[in-house]
Amino acid sequence: MRMKYKIEKTNKWYVDEYYVLYKKNFFARWKYVRNNSKFITYWRTKKGAEAYIHQEKIRLGLIK
Numbered sequence: 001m002r003m004k005y006k007i008e009k010t011n012k013w014y015v016d017e018y019y020v021l022y023k024k025n026f027f028a029r030w031k032y033v034r035n036n037s038k039f040i041t042y043w044r045t046k047k048g049a050e051a052y053i054h055q056e057k058i059r060l061g062l063i064k
Contacts, residue, residue, distance in 0.1 A: 003060060005053045006030070007046060017042040018049040022056075 003022055010017040019042050021030040032040045033052070043049040057063045 003057070003062065005056070007049045007053075009046070010042075016044065018044070018046050020049050020052055
């Protein structure tokens with residue numbers, strides 16, 4: 001299983017929000033990361049979003 005991740009920044013002028021998208025394989029669609037309440041999760045900083053991606057890769061065993 002090859003998970004792919006990307007970070008998307010909003011175009012809101014008053015605040016920066018970074019969304020993490022993922023897809024499980026080549027044929028899957030990009031999906032937003034959601035929390036337990038099924039709301040789309042966002043981060044205030046790009047570094048925070050990158051930290052989440054790194055944590056997920058470790059959890060899934062893609063990085064040792």
